[in-house]
Amino acid sequence: MFHILHCADLHLDTSFASSGLPVAIGSWRRTDLRATLGRILTLAREQQVNAVTIAGDLYEQDYALPDTANFLTQQFAKLAPIRVFIAPGERDPYTNDSLYALTRWPENVMIFSQGKLSSVELTPGIHLWGAACPPARGHGTLDNFHVSRDGINLLLLHAANTERPGSEDKAVFSMNTAAARAAGFDFALLGHQHNGCLWTEDTPYCVYPGSPEPLAPGEADGTHQVVLLTIQDGVCTPEMMPISQWRYHSLRVDLTDCGSTGEAAKHVEQSLQSIQGSNDERVVCHVTLTGLPSSALDVEELAGQVKTKAHVRYETRLSLAYDLEQLAQEQTVRGLLVQRFQTRLENANSDQDRHNLLNALNYALQVLDGKQVHSNEIS
Numbered sequence: 001m002f003h004i005l006h007c008a009d010l011h012l013d014t015s016f017a018s019s020g021l022p023v024a025i026g027s028w029r030r031t032d033l034r035a036t037l038g039r040i041l042t043l044a045r046e047q048q049v050n051a052v053t054i055a056g057d058l059y060e061q062d063y064a065l066p067d068t069a070n071f072l073t074q075q076f077a078k079l080a081p082i083r084v085f086i087a088p089g090e091r092d093p094y095t096n097d098s099l100y101a102l103t104r105w106p107e108n109v110m111i112f113s114q115g116k117l118s119s120v121e122l123t124p125g126i127h128l129w130g131a132a133c134p135p136a137r138g139h140g141t142l143d144n145f146h147v148s149r150d151g152i153n154l155l156l157l158h159a160a161n162t163e164r165p166g167s168e169d170k171a172v173f174s175m176n177t178a179a180a181r182a183a184g185f186d187f188a189l190l191g192h193q194h195n196g197c198l199w200t201e202d203t204p205y206c207v208y209p210g211s212p213e214p215l216a217p218g219e220a221d222g223t224h225q226v227v228l229l230t231i232q233d234g235v236c237t238p239e240m241m242p243i244s245q246w247r248y249h250s251l252r253v254d255l256t257d258c259g260s261t262g263e264a265a266k267h268v269e270q271s272l273q274s275i276q277g278s279n280d281e282r283v284v285c286h287v288t289l290t291g292l293p294s295s296a297l298d299v300e301e302l303a304g305q306v307k308t309k310a311h312v313r314y315e316t317r318l319s320l321a322y323d324l325e326q327l328a329q330e331q332t333v334r335g336l337l338v339q340r341f342q343t344r345l346e347n348a349n350s351d352q353d354r355h356n357l358l359n360a361l362n363y364a365l366q367v368l369d370g371k372q373v374h375s376n377e378i379s
Contacts, residue, residue, distance in 0.1 A: 001230065001231070001232045002050050002122065002123055002126055002230075002231040002232075003047060003048065003049040003050050003051075003228065003229070003230055003231075004049060004050065004051050004052070004053055004122075004154075004189070004228075004229040004231075005040070005043065005044045005047060005049045005051075005052050005053070005226055005227070005228055005229075006052075006053045006054075006055070006189045006207070006209055006226060006227040006228075006229055007040055007052070007053075007054055007055075007209050007212055007226045007227075007243075008054060008055035008056055008057065008089075008158070008190065008191025008192070008208070008209055008210075008211070009055075009056070009057045009089075009191050009192065009193075009194055009209075009210070009211040009212070010033060010036065010037060010054075010057065010058050010059070010211065010212055010213075011033065011057055011058075011059070011060055011091065011211065011215055012030070012033050012034065012037070012058060012059035012060065012064075012068060012071075012072075013030060013033075013059055013060045013063040013064050013065050013068055014030065014033070014060045014063060014215060015060070015063055016029050016030075016215075018216070019215075019216055019217060019284070020313050021284065021311065022311075025311055029213075029246070032213070032245070032246070032282075033212075033213060034071060036212045036213055036243065036244075036245075037072075037075060037212075038075065039243060040052075040212060040226055040243060041075055041076075041078070041079050043226065043241070043243075044079065044082055045079070045082070047228060049082060049228070050082065050083070050122065050123070051082065051083045051084070051085060051122055051128075052079065052082060052083070052084045052085070053084075053085045053086075053087075053128070053156050053189050054084070054085070054086045054087070054191070055087050055089070055156055055157060055158050055189055055190050055191025055192070056086075056087055056088055056089020056090070056091075056092060056133065056157075056158025056191040056192065057089040057090065057091040057092055057158065057191060057192070058072075058086060058088075058089075058092050059072075059091075059092050059099065060091050060092070061091060061092050061093060061095075061098060061099070062091075064099055068099060069099045069102070069103040072099075072103075073103060073104070073105060073106060073109075076105070076106050076108065076109050077106040077108070079108065080106060080107070080108040081108060082108065083108045083109075083110065083122075084108055084109045084110070085110050085111075085112070085120070085128060085130065085156060086100075086109070086110070086111045086112065087112045087130040087131060087132060087156045087157055087158055087191070088100060088111065088112070088113075088132040088133060088158070089133050089158030089191055089192060090133050090158065090192075093132065093133055094111065094112075094113045094132040094133075100113065101113075111132075112130035112131050112132050112156070113132055114131060114132060115131060115132055115133070115134030116131055117129050117130065117131045117145060117155075118130070118131070119147075119148075119149060119153075121149075122154075124151075125150075125151035125152060126151060126152045126154070126231060127147070127149040127151060127152065127153050127154065128154045128156055129147065129153060129154065129155050129156065129185070130155070130156035130157060131157060131173070133158055133173060142175055142179040142180065142182070142183045143179075145183050146182075146183055146184050147183060147184035147185065152186050152187075152231055152234065152236070153184055153185050153186055154185065154186065154187050154188070154189060154236075155180060155183075155185045155187070155188040155189065155190075156189045157173055157175070157188065157189075157190055157191070158173060158190070158191040158192050159173035159174055159175045159190055159191075159192055160173065160174045160175075160192055160193070161174075161175070161176065161190075161193060161199060161206075161208070162174045162175065162176045163176050163177065163199070173192075175188070177199065177200060177205060177206060180205070180206060181205070186236055187205060187206070187207075187229065187236040187238075188205065188206035188207070189207060189227070189229065190206055190207060190208050191208070191209075192208070193208040193210065194210055194211040194214070194215065194219050194222060194224075195208070195210050195219060195221070195222025195223060195224075196208055196209050196210030196222065196223040196224060196225045196240060197210070197223070198238060198240070207227050207229075207238050207240075209224075209225050209226050209227045209240070210222055210223055210224045210225055211224055212224055212225075212226065212243045212244060213243075213244045213245065213246050214244060214246055214247065214248050216248070217248045217250065217284070217286055219248060220247070220248035220249060220250060223240070223242065224242070224243060224244035225240045225241055225242050225243055225244075226241050226243050227239065227240055227241070228241055245282050246282045246283070246284070247276070247280070247282065247283050247284070248283075248284050248285075248286075249275045249276075249283065249284070249285045249286070249310075250285070250286045250287075250288070251271055251272065251275065251285060251286070251287045251288070252287075252288045252290055253267060253268050253271045253287055253288070253289055253290065254290050254291040255267060255289055255290065255291045255292075255293045255297065255318070256291035256292050256293070256319075257291075257292075257293070257294050258291075258293045258294065258297075259293075259294050261297060261298045261301045261302050261305070262305060264289075264293060264297060264302055265301075265302045265303075265305035265306050266305075268287060268289075268302065268306050269306045269307055269308065271287075272285065272287075272306070272308050272310065272312070279308060279309045279310070280309060280310065281309045281310070281311075283309075283310035283311065284310065284311045284312075284313070285310050285311070285312050285313070286312075286313050286315065287312055287313065287314050287315070288314075288315045288316075288317050289314060289315065289316045289317065289318060290317050290318065290319070291318060291319055292318060292319040293318065297316070297318070299314050299316060302314070316359065317359075318359075318362070324338050324341075324342065324361075327365075328342060333368065334365060334368055337361070337364060337365070337368070338361070338365075341357060341360075341361045344357055345357050345358070
């Protein structure tokens with residue numbers, strides 16, 4: 001019996017700026033990713049595995065800190081005699097100036113440095129094939145390739161699943177089930193897809209563990225795991241093991257008829273309580289405020305009154321409190337303003353542009369009506 005713990009897409013040192021998180025939270029998340037690697041390696045010891053495999057994007061080359069290599073070498077050295085095998089991906093490519101090339105790694109670590117497949121014997125009768133993502137995109141990894149070793153042949157690779165619509169050009173390597181089987185592989189340990197899945201589910205043959213932690217709001221509905229692969233009597237059996245601690249959520253909260261910012265804040269707070277782990281500091285929630293409050297809304301004040309440990313981002317998509325068709329008929333400043341906005345709305349390039357225009361018009365009309373509008377209400 002042979003055991004492998006497989007992971008991918010940890011993205012150490014990644015930037016969370018695009019997620020809109022405060023700088024302090026982004027820094028905490030980067031520190032927490034190191035702790036996540038520690039949990040993975042602890043699990044490897046507890047499961048008494050024979051090897052750990054990492055299918056790329058272990059770290060972010062563009063943001064890698066000077067001590068990242070030291071951290072990794074220390075962690076992997078402590079894991080000995082368990083061996084570690086790494087197939088670099090697109091975010092941690094093997095180049096002459098990469099951490100992979102410039103670091104002296106412990107003896108139990110092997111990194112696939114070539115852009116073509118090569119193999120290493122894990123134990124008699126079990127072979128691991130891997131490659132590093134080459135600089136050129138669109139490389140057909142398994143084209144006209146067939147394994148040359150008897151026994152169990154495993155593939156370790158950072159690659160896109162071409163059976164997913166729209167994924168063909170998103171990664172350096174690409175593959176599908178038919179190509180993997182035609183090449184003679186018994187099981188593929190993959191990286192690149194941040195939402196974990198067995199591929200295909202009815203006859204598990206390839207596996208994406210997903211990123212150990214969700215890294216962006218778009219990964220809210222995915223699973224984030226490591227995979228324990230057991231090989232016995234020529235059969236490969238994967239077990240998906242959840243590892244993530246952070247979660248992303250999205251909520252739409254209707255504030256229709258809320259008469260004050262305080263009332264709206266209580267409504268938001270009640271809605272937040274409906275999501276799992278709403279009082280967990282490792283929850284990030286995007287709240288979209290909709291509807292038509294009966295009074296002006298101060299979003300900054302609302303955020304300050306909502307009691308939750310989760311990190312909440314707010315977006316306003318409140319209904320328009322005016323009849324634009326009627327206002328456009330007025331021979332007034334309001335009428336002229338609405339007419340000009342209607343022309344821009346007709347030429348809007350996207351729903352987001354249309355929302356932004358309606359939002360700006362709503363607040364402009366409120367100002368003309370003598371209502372107080374806070375700058376932070378305008379999104």
